[in-house]
Amino acid sequence: MTKSRLNWIEIHRYISWTLVIASIVLISTGYAVSRGLSPSYYYQLALFHRIFEMFFIPLLILHMSITIRYYRINWRKTISLLRQNRGSSIHSMRLLQRLSSWLIVFFAVLVIIPGLNGYDIFAEATGEAIPFSLHRFFDVFLVSLIIIHSIIGVRFVMMRKRIRWRFTNHLLSFLTIGLVLAVVLVNVPQASVKETEYSGTVIIGSEEFSFQASDIDSLRPDIFTEGHFSMFDILVHISNHEGIELEYHFNETMNTFVVESINGEPHWWYRVIYSGGWPENNVFRMDHYPWKPETEITFYKVSKERLDETYAIFREEIERKLVNDGELIIPEVTIRGKSFYYRAENVSVTAHNLRNDTFQTGVITAIDVIMSLGDKGDIFYDIAWFESIGDADVVQNYYIVQINSDRQAGTCGFVYESGDLENQGLLNHIHLPSDSRVLNAPEYVTWYWICL
Numbered sequence: 001m002t003k004s005r006l007n008w009i010e011i012h013r014y015i016s017w018t019l020v021i022a023s024i025v026l027i028s029t030g031y032a033v034s035r036g037l038s039p040s041y042y043y044q045l046a047l048f049h050r051i052f053e054m055f056f057i058p059l060l061i062l063h064m065s066i067t068i069r070y071y072r073i074n075w076r077k078t079i080s081l082l083r084q085n086r087g088s089s090i091h092s093m094r095l096l097q098r099l100s101s102w103l104i105v106f107f108a109v110l111v112i113i114p115g116l117n118g119y120d121i122f123a124e125a126t127g128e129a130i131p132f133s134l135h136r137f138f139d140v141f142l143v144s145l146i147i148i149h150s151i152i153g154v155r156f157v158m159m160r161k162r163i164r165w166r167f168t169n170h171l172l173s174f175l176t177i178g179l180v181l182a183v184v185l186v187n188v189p190q191a192s193v194k195e196t197e198y199s200g201t202v203i204i205g206s207e208e209f210s211f212q213a214s215d216i217d218s219l220r221p222d223i224f225t226e227g228h229f230s231m232f233d234i235l236v237h238i239s240n241h242e243g244i245e246l247e248y249h250f251n252e253t254m255n256t257f258v259v260e261s262i263n264g265e266p267h268w269w270y271r272v273i274y275s276g277g278w279p280e281n282n283v284f285r286m287d288h289y290p291w292k293p294e295t296e297i298t299f300y301k302v303s304k305e306r307l308d309e310t311y312a313i314f315r316e317e318i319e320r321k322l323v324n325d326g327e328l329i330i331p332e333v334t335i336r337g338k339s340f341y342y343r344a345e346n347v348s349v350t351a352h353n354l355r356n357d358t359f360q361t362g363v364i365t366a367i368d369v370i371m372s373l374g375d376k377g378d379i380f381y382d383i384a385w386f387e388s389i390g391d392a393d394v395v396q397n398y399y400i401v402q403i404n405s406d407r408q409a410g411t412c413g414f415v416y417e418s419g420d421l422e423n424q425g426l427l428n429h430i431h432l433p434s435d436s437r438v439l440n441a442p443e444y445v446t447w448y449w450i451c452l
Helices: 003-034 039-070 075-083 089-118 120-126 133-160 168-186 231-241 304-323 367-376
Strands: 199-204 207-212 246-251 256-262 268-273 296-301 329-336 341-348 381-386 397-403 412-419 444-451
Touching: 003 039, 003 133, 039 089, 089 133, 133 168, 199 231, 207 231, 231 246, 231 256, 231 268, 231 296, 256 268, 268 304, 329 367, 341 367, 367 381, 367 397, 397 412
Parallel strands: 199 296, 329 444
Antiparallel strands: 199 207, 246 256, 268 296, 329 341, 381 397, 412 444
């Protein structure tokens, strides 16, 4: 073996394990983003995922180039020996390792190309002819093959280092099967909800309760139409039918029902997970938050200080609305598009009744902000209805898909947030679609362009 070949083999080993590390980070950040495993760092994880994509692709190309050049395999001889039961376990592993390496390249291409829809230039150029959903579909095969290929590599390292453990092959086989099964199970789509199955569950403290949507009436008929209700309405329904001791009252200065105590304990708040979402802290009135199928609701204890801060925000909103004689005037509205920036002060917003299936006529939602700006001729916009999006089986909402010349493409588009300036970001940016977010008098509303 020449010195040059020895050097390249040594380099190849470093590249191989660097590629394994890059793959782990790439897969972990991708799953964390798509499954909402760390909502506090959602956009940072999305950025890291994109960065490590740039490492993964050239490392994979370099890894395969060196493999082809310096790791030749006599396919005929190896297969012939195995067919004659004369081949060793090393022959079998070499063959499986080489087959998995070529399949990794094949599926990497199938994952990378649809994944480029995360870049608006590519999505616009292709017209989304290659849907992003293929990125997740082929990802199952790619990750499974990377697991198989890497564990074979671990076995060869152990053989080179003369590490001999009892039942090594069995342990590595079980590890491989377990990891591959975990990948498959994580990606198994949930069954869609049928209209006849409108039921749900709610967790209150440590107890779980179930309910039928058709049994619930809303305590806010000024907001919701018949048959629709809020998270607070579910809590009241459970208290009336499951023996939960609930004390509450309506506070006009905040325009919301306030939970005084549950089973004698004060300081309760709530958390909502819509279909395909994840737990999110919020400062949004629970009797304004609409329920829909595949929603998970949890009522949990918080500190008195946390509730006092939230209630102070609600009071400020109602005071702001009173100052404007009941008219909704938002002090600051901004739109940070891909190709433009828009800012306006004291924006008057009127109801367009886009969701009069859910809300009463005259109820203003966040999407009315964009529609009101469009009425004034300040912007051009377009709206589209989505039944489902990605892993979210139940969406059933309108979304802003275009503002001015910036139109949604691939995984790039507009998102929004609304509320008080002190809670910009996580607490105000919740996955409540803009056509379902009832507004009182927020301090600001902003829309901005992102690529996930």
